[in-house]
Structure formats: structure tokens, C-alpha cells
């Protein structure tokens with residue numbers, strides 16, 4: 007049996023808020039629910055683009071009401087978003103969101119699938135999305151998911167017919183699903199998959215529509231719904247004590263890094279799905295109408311169905327172990343099913359039900375949460391039969407070792423504890439997320455091991471097979487090796503057992519700016535994966551840069567301990583940038599990755615290996631003015647970035663804004679969305695304008711026109727729009743090449759707009775008073791020029807600048823052109839020699 011199947015098996019427990027890694031402790035109700043699902047042979051796949059797109063009401067309804075095997079195919083892992091619960095962004099955020107999806111599926115009873123597509127950020131339309139993704143590769147992954155999961159019914163979250171009305175990733179997910187529906191059964195499409203999967207034709211494709219597609223509830227009432235099914239997703243499940251929509255709310259509340267914690271809902275509620283293609287609907291409001299979802303679907307399945315239906319009908323809630331003999335009969339028949347897909351799936355399900363009915367407790371817990379290749383680890387096996395059934399533990403084996411004979415008769419409720427030794431393979435790969443092992447492109451992860459494509463996470467490296475004989479029938483149950491421990495303030499806890507490298511090293515800053523030729527001390531934190539690590543560390547660096555000393559010795563006594571080494575980095579004279587990365591040399595081996603940990607209560611503990619490198623940037627920025635006041639908005643790192651290039655920056659709270667305080671500064675910068683998020687700012691606006699009038703410069707970064715907390719954003723007329731340029735490489739035209747902001751003190755050229763990240767900018771003004779000079783023009787492909795990204799106006803003796811350019815994204819990425827342009831905005835009018843280059847009044 008393939009081990010990877012194990013992670014496809016999920017079970018809704020009667021108490022859904024168990025800590026993320028706790029083993030199943032099922033009640034009779036859980037067993038009964040699992041039995042009902044065992045007796046249903048239908049499959050549904052829900053398709054969308056991101057973590058949180060999925061309609062958990064419908065996934066839970068299909069899984070718990072229809073009893074169907076239900077999957078959610080999220081094309082991406084959501085790396086591109088914000089994180090409301092911690093500092094992780096990009097790849098690490100994708101790891102958190104992957105785990106939040108798995109946590110949601112543990113609650114709603116679904117399974118989780120992915121493609122290799124990367125959430126690269128906002129995209130206006132599917133044309134752009136499919137260009138940045140490798141369309142063919144993502145389509146191939148959707149086809150693969152369908153061929154492997156074999157859904158009868160596919161439901162798209164988004165409409166494939168309305169590009170441009172929502173995020174391009176959304177429409178793309180629906181378009182790819184629409185195309186893959188037919189390709190999955192086409193032997194000329196991706197034929198290299200066929201050995202692994204075979205062909206598959208889903209029967210029906212739906213779109214999960216709703217009143218919002220029609221503008222209002224009223225409009226929707228008038229719509230002809232003969233092509234739609236309506237499902238009451240508020241049904242109540244007495245065995246769970248929960249309504250379907252309550253389960254759905256609990257599931258979507260797992261998306262905590264997106265702030266999705268929410269109130270639960272109860273009571274009848276209609277959900278609509280619109281038929282798109284496949285076998286025509288029948289007049290009975292049933293997604294599976296005309297599709298055989300009983301045991302007769304498989305050859306010789308009728309006899310299995312006869313046994314299992316009886317067990318379901320006469321289920322003994324007070325003593326479910328009485329059903330073990332009948333379940334074993336069915337288990338033996340299931341082994342003879344010729345269709346490998348159903349045989350594997352249903353074998354796993356029924357084995358799980360047999361262990362649950364017998365109250366069997368099987369666990370393999372390592373003495374440590376992580377180990378390194380070649381190490382041996384003590385593993386404690388707990389084996390317990392809590393029924394009168396005749397069960398023998400014949401032997402056990404680790405997946406990389408020979409089986410060890412035991413022949414233990416497991417009498418009722420007698421606990422056995424077996425101490426075993428797991429020898430970690432010398433060439434065992436670390437247990438980091440597989441999609442981050444190699445560097446991918448902007449739009450795609452690179453996955454070398456093709457058998458991993460689509461899996462939610464890297465399969466665990468080590469399992470124990472418990473070879474049992476239950477009433478004379480051999481049954482093997484596999485369990486991942488875990489780590490069990492307790493904390494005085496938390497109680498019993500579980501973590502995955504992980505393999506880490508013997509050494510790793512990380513740099514604390516992702517971008518290090520050198521504003522002058524002055525050297526900087528850079529700390530390197532080396533972590534040991536084992537006891538008694540001895541070696542040395544060197545730093546790879548670009549030509550023209552120097553690092554001292556050339557190498558430093560590392561000596562760490564205990565596993566898990568860290569040692570910090572400080573290297574001195576000297577930049578070149580002229581502007582330059584490159585990458586530095588530490589390398590730990592241990593014997594013949596060298597290690598250049600950082601070991602990062604993610605620890606939240608709602609998801610399992612994660613260790614992630616990422617390339618350990620920092621961008622070093624030597625800037626030669628000329629500046630006029632030195633003292634900057636910063637008013638924080640929604641939070642950005644712009645103040646730290648300005649400090650890195652030598653400004654003296656002070657954060658001002660709204661109550662600190664007085665004429666006397668403002669007098670201390672040369673310029674004032676307003677953080678992103680400050681007028682959306684800082685209530686008191688509107689009362690200070692006149693003081694800020696007075697500051698400009700008296701000769702100060704004021705730079706306002708992007709705000710959202712929706713919920714703007716100020717009547718007068720600028721001293722002159724300005725109107726914010728939703729215009730944005732999402733292509734970070736969009737061509738930039740200089741509308742006013744002589745404008746000081748492009749010339750002084752730093753000469754800005756086209757090259758300053760190279761290497762930008764994620765986007766050019768957002769929420770640009772679309773109309774403004776004549777006092778403003780628009781300086782730059784840019785647009786996404788196929789759109790009209792947008793001229794409002796940088797507006798400059800003289801006001802009294804100073805300058806007011808409004809800019810929607812995404813400096814808050816470019817600074818942390820070390821984009822030198824962004825720093826130079828910002829320095830020019832702050833320097834406006836600060837040099838009398840240049841004042842003949844006045845802006846137009």
C-alpha cells in the first residue's frame with residue numbers, strides 16, 4: 007500500500023477543535039459516520055485558486071450530508087497575501103496557509119489537493135495570470151488531480167465566463183477546470199501521466215453561483231433556475247450535534263492568518279450550483295442523479311454492500327466491536343476488487359473502521375522531535391486492544407527495516423509498550439515542504455519528484471507497520487512516527503517527527519543596505535542538528551565585496567543549540583548589489599540553508615529549509631534634508647528603510663503633531679493607508695498643510711478611496727481611483743523629464759525602474775487640480791496610460807507629493823531605484839542652486 011494514501015484519509019471527529027497533531031480518539035458516532043461514508047461510492051471535487059476561496063458549507067455538505075469523498079483543489083498555496091498572526095510572508099506564509107487548509111479539511115471532512123502554481127500577487131485578468139503561471143503545467147496538474155481523485159462531480163467556485171470581474175487567479179481556476187473536465191479522458195493529453203493514473207471522465211461540471219452573480223437577491227429570484235440545483239446547506243447532523251453551516255464556519259475559521267475567525271451560523275440556507283456540462287440533470291435536485299454511488303459500482307461489490315449495509319443498519323453504538331467479524335469479511339472481499347482505485351481507498355477506510363470498532367490504540371512516538379541522517383532514535387510503540395476481539399500483534403516493522411516478530415496476544419485493555427530503535431537512513435532528505443526544495447519561477451514551484459505533484463505536504467519519512475492478526479485475518483495498520491510530549495501549561499502535545507540537516511545557518515536580515523562605504527558587522531546564526539558539531543563557516547559574496555575573517559570555526563556541543571558568528575562586510579566604492587550567503591563546512595559536507603520554524607497552536611509545528619541568503623546593496627544616494635517625521639498607517643517598514651540610507655526618522659503619533667514638533671523636521675512622510683486607518687489624523691490635516699506652506703515637504707503614500715477618513719486629502723483637488731499597475735515590469739514613461747524629482751539630487755533614469763517587485767503601485771489618483779504635475783506614466787498591457795502614480799505640487803514654500811508607487815514593497819526587496827526616487831521626493835526644493843528649475847505654479 008502506498009504510504010501517501012494515508013494523508014488522503016481524514017475523519018471528522020465529534021470534537022473538532024483537537025490540537026492539530028492529536029491522534030484520532032473516535033467515539034461510536036464517529037465510527038457510524040465513517041461507516042456511512044464507507045457505503046457511499048461517489049466523489050466530488052471543488053476547484054478554486056486560493057486558501058479561503060473554498061466554500062466550506064458546500065464541502066462539508068458533500069462530505070457529511072451526501073457522504074461523498076470530497077476534495078478541494080486549491081491551485082495555489084496563497085503565498086502572495088498578508089499575515090495577520092505573525093511575521094511569516096511569501097514561502098513561509100504559503101506553508102502556514104497550506105496547513106490552515108489541512109486544518110479546515112480535518113473539520114469539514116474534505117481532502118486537500120494543490121497544483122504547482124504560485125500565488126504571485128494580484129492579477130487583473132486570466133490572460134496575465136496564465137502567462138505568469140505556466141498555463142500548460144498548471145492545466146496538466148489540474149488534469150492530474152482529476153485523473154487521480156476521479157471525481158464524478160466537479161464544482162467550480164468561480165465563473166469561467168466572466169474574465170476581468172474578479173482576481174485573474176480566480177477566473178483562471180474555473181477556465182482550467184472547464185478545460186480539464188474533457189482532457190482528463192483524452193489519451194492524447196499529458197499521456198506521461200497515464201501509467202500512474204489512467205483516464206477519467208467526470209460526469210458533471212457545476213459553477214457554485216449565488217445571488218451576487220445577479221446583482222441582488224431580487225434579481226436572483228426572477229432568474230430561471232431550471233439549470234441549477236439548490237441545496238439546503240443548513241442541515242443538522244445529530245451524530246455530531248452540529249449543523250452543516252456550523253461545521254463550515256469552524257472550518258473556515260482555521261484561516262486565522264487571513265483573519266477569518268468568525269461567528270458560526272445555523273438554520274436552513276440555500277446554496278446554488280449551476281450545471282455547466284456533462285450528463286444532463288434529472289428532475290430530482292441530486293448532483294449524483296444517474297450515477298451509481300452504491301457498492302454495485304465495482305465488480306463483485308454487491309456482496310460487500312450486503313454485509314456493510316447490515317452493519318450500518320444494525321450499528322451497535324454501545325459496543326461497536328461486535329461488528330469486527332462482519333467487517334473483516336467485507337475487508338477480505340474488498341482485497342479482491344479488481345479496480346485498484348476503489349480497492350486502495352476502501353481498504354484504508356475499512357481498516358480504519360475496524361481499528362476504531364476494536365478500540366485499538368497504536369502509536370509510535372520518538373524520543374525526540376527531530377533527528378539527522380544516520381542517527382538512531384529510540385521509538386516507543388504503544389499497542390492496546392480495548393475489545394473482546396481476538397487480536398495478535400504478529401510483528402512490527404519500520405518502513406526502512408526488516409520486520410521484528412512479536413506474537414503478542416492483545417488481551418482486552420492490556421497495554422503493551424515496546425521499545426524499538428529507528429535507524430535514520432544516511433541519505434534521508436530533510437522533511438521540509440517539497441515544493442520549496444528547488445527555486446521556482448515567479449509563477450510556478452519547481453517539483454523534481456513528480457510523484458509529489460498535487461500532494462498537500464511532504465509525506466512523512468518514517469512509519470511503523472503494525473502487522474496484526476484480527477480473528478485470524480492478517481491486517482496491517484501503518485502509523486507515522488510522531489513526537490509526544492507535555493508542557494506544564496498546555497498538557498499533552500504532539501509534533502511531527504522530522505529530519506533536519508546536521509547544520510544550518512541563517513542571516514537575520516533579508517536586505518542589507520550600505521549607504522556609505524562603511525563596513526557593517528553581519529551576524530550568522532549556526533544551528534546544530536546533532537551533538538558535537540565541529541566545522542567552519544565561510545561567506546559566499548559577490549566580486550568587489552570583501553568579508554572578514556575569511557572563515558570562522560564553529561563548535562556546538564548540543565543538538566538544537568545555536569552559535570552566532572559575526573562577519574564584517576565591506577562594500578565596494580560604487581553602487582552595486584549582490585547576494586551573500588553563509589556556508590557551514592562539516593567534514594566533506596557543506597550546508598547553505600536556513601532552518602526556519604513555524605509554531606502556531608491551530609496547525610502542526612513546521613520546520614522549513616530555505617536558501618540562506620541576503621541581498622546586499624551598495625547605494626550612493628545623495629540627499630538634502632535629514633530629519634524626517636513619519637506618520638504610521640496600516641504598518642510598513644518604510645521608516646527602517648529610510649534609516650538604512652542615513653535619514654534620521656522619528657515616528658509621530660497623531661497627538662504629537664503640533665506646529666512646534668513639526669518645526670523640527672525637513673520632511674514628513676505619511677505611511678500607507680494612514681487616512682484609512684488612523685482616526686485622529688483628519689483633525690491634524692491643516693497643521694500638516696501649514697508645515698508644507700512654511701517650507702516642509704510632505705510625501706503621502708497610497709490610500710484607498712473607500713473609507714477615507716479625511717475631507718481634504720491634499721491642499722489641492724485630488725481624486726483617488728482604483729487604478730493600479732500590477733505588472734512590476736510595466737514600462738515607465740517620464741511625462742516631465744525636467745522635473746526636479748527626476749533630476750535632483752539623484753538623476754533618475756529608466757534603469758531605476760528595473761528589478762521592481764510584485765507591482766508598480768496601486769490606487770492612483772485619476773483626476774487632480776492644475777497645481778499638480780504628473781511626473782510618470784505607466785499601465786498594464788491592454789490598458790490606457792495611468793498618469794497619477796506620482797503627483798508633485800508646490801504649496802507655499804514647500805512641496806506636497808502624492809504617490810501610489812509601492813515603495814513599501816520595493817524597499818524591503820532592496821530595489822535601489824526606489825530608494826533614489828524617494829530621496830529625491832524628500833529633497834524637493836532643498837537646494838537654492840537648483841531653484842530655477844521651479845515646478846509650475
Ligand SMILES: [Zn+2]
Pocket residue numbers: 055056058059173176
Ligand atoms: Zn481568492
